[in-house]
Amino acid sequence: MELRQLEYFVAVAQERNFTRAAEKVHVAQPGVSAQIRRLERELGQELLDRSGRSVRLTQVGAAVLPYARAALAAVEGARLAVDELTGLLRGHVAVGTVTSHTVDLPGLLAEFHNDHPAVEITLAEANSDQLLDDLRTGHLDAAIISVGRTTPAGIESQPVDDQPIVAAVGHDHELAVHPVISLDTLRGHALISLPRGTGLRARLDEACAAAGFAPRIAFEAGDPEFLAQLASRGLGVAILPGAFAEARSEQLRTIAINPPELRGRLVFAWRADGPNSPAARVLVSRACGMLRAVAQH
Structure with a gap:
């Protein structure tokens, strides 16, 4: 059993479609199908029901899915632990922003990229309601949003x-x-x-x-x-x-x-239970430091 087989299986289970799953893991569709077939042969049971218009989990597949996710999460956790100890950051940071603000976001992201080139950074623009939803669901690590007199529950922020x-x-x-x-x-x-x-x-x-x-x-x-x-x-x-x-x-x-x-009132916001990764924590810390420095001048 290989990690990539588990990764492809989880992707198909999430997307319910081989083509979309292949795009998600950046592998040709035949490669995804072949690896999942090998996993099924090794386990001696079919994990996916391919008979309908969308792919569905079999009873065995539904039982295996949480273990596959746990295995992938454990491997990612081990990598992140090593990266933190060695000072090498890698992974992905997702940032969101409203259209109009005064933050030098390009400068912040460029400086972070120069210091941590192994980290993939993505930036999305949306309205505050959508950005807040994406923060809460973990699709974003941090975002510049507009808030009322108080910061929404479950969110920490630095004033902008x-x-x-x-x-x-x-x-x-x-x-x-x-x-x-x-x-x-x-x-x-x-x-x-x-x-x-x-x-x-x-x-x-x-x-x-x-x-x-x-x-x-x-x-x-x-x-x-x-x-x-x-x-x-x-x-x-x-x-x-x-x-x-x-x-x-x-x-x-x-x-x-x-x-x-x-x-x-604009704020730089992140989830109160903490960013999703060490890379995200470093970016949030750097952003807060930059905003505090700007406020003092």
Whole structure:
């Protein structure tokens, strides 16, 4: 019995398809099929039911699967233990991020890669809700996300940014004469916002619900720059992070919103029970150190 046979068996069990399993383990499909057949011959029983449109585990296969997973996990654990003792990091680190933030993420990842070239790094962009789900399920080791006043349960974090959420309009808009407006002033106005699932939109929806109305979203898009362009053309009131809007004063008039509790808070987050690997722990530690250093200057 070989480890690769167990690896291929686990991949097929997860994907329920030989082609997708072969892509996952980066081996040609005939090679995967042949190795699993050898494993079945050695055990004297079929592990997979190949008769349907999707591959299913036989009763024997279902019994063997947890042992196969445990064997693979034990081998990976042994490798990681040796790597930690020898100072050699390898493996994979998965990082996620929202679209707009001030973190020098390319610089952080490049520095980490230079120091640990054996570690594969992947980066995914999504909204905060999706990133939070991926952190909790272990698909991501760390992510830059938007949160409310408190960090979600089961998550540890290092602050990245905390700033007011503002209204931004073109200079000819009727609200442009006001330096400050109440949240209720936005009732009935055409609003331009990030989509549901983003932290900024969640803060807006929460604040409006507390004020007794639902925001009238006329336009939504995932790129804050596009929202700013729509507002500058007179198409509505953009809801944006304060610093982002103020940096575009030639295009937009920034208006503060009362109550001031309407704020956007970004954090660098990871699971409270710890990152998935030594490599991920090193990256999280390095990121936190970088963010603390930036905050002190």
